[in-house]
Amino acid sequence: MENDNKNAGKRGLTARAWAWLKGIGIVSALGLFAAGVIFWGGFNTVLELTNREAFCISCHEMKDNVYMEYQNTIHYSNRSGVRATCPDCHVPKEWVPKMIRKIQASNEVLHKILGSIDTPEKFNAKRLTLAEHEWERMKRTDSRECRNCHNFEYFDYGIQGRRASATHQAAFDKGQTCIDCHKGIAHKLPEVNQSIGAINEEGAPPQIFHPPTAADKKD
């Protein structure tokens, strides 16, 4: 009995859909479909275009500061020629996180128009805040973007340097993630409070720069 009812409901739905189609006419239905395809295609094209390095550095704020610094790093040029571009590290690959990041980026475009960081001075003044956002995001995702390329389960500790090999094996046991240690891998760092003189006292404090591990917190 229950089953019958469900089927009846289903049939009713299909019938209603057909009725609706007939109502708007087959031509407009096809038109709607085509519009959908075009919209989706266009949407993806824009997404693609804004996910290229060229787009990221099309504004001078990025080109003159972070891009210049990045050119001196291993992710720009290395012996195997595999590069990590801006979106590789800064834009998630999965659909939902990617959409969220893109919507946040619209806010950044707004600030571009407002000129929030349009001089090196303004950029440097904001740099610590910007960097802290990225550290926090990467920490939250267990450095997902790094791990898209680097899989620590396949690290060959026999080939890694002695410092890397020793540190990594201990760290992954303690549940640490790449960004806990590899800050400033692609850009110059903002001011960091290393207790050397008074000059950087306002910089990133130790607990942020070297976040305590779960094991540290317990003691």
Add this chain to the structure above:
Amino acid sequence: MKNPSRLFPAALGAALTVLCLLASPVRAADGGLQSLRGAAIQAPETEAADPFKNMKDSTPIERNYVQQPPLIPHKVDGYTVTMKYNKCMDCHAWNRYKETGATKVSLTHFKTRDGQELSNISPRRYFCQQCHVPQVDAKPLVGNQFKPAQGMR
């Protein structure tokens, strides 16, 4: 040709072009280089220098003389020291060495030029690579008979 002034700009343009071509110091024919007296310079094709091959990371390297700044036994590519951040101190500082397994900087590094003791690295020791250098795997350019000091052999 009633109005010669019309021709003037065109003539000027042509003259300038010719002048530029003649005066151009770089001419393709002689390899593009010229000495001050006008002789062609045939620069030999220079080969790019061999990139230095970093030595493999190792335990601390033995010292050879008293007061020698120890050599850096690991690679330092991308280790920047700026006003805002000193990468070396991120491992070698007293508050970091336990976690990183590095040798802590010696207390001599806390002293200023005037002999005043500071609570951390002194400005004159801030740029580590003034004194500490990494090693590359290369043949010495000049032979020598250096022997470590008696007490350090």
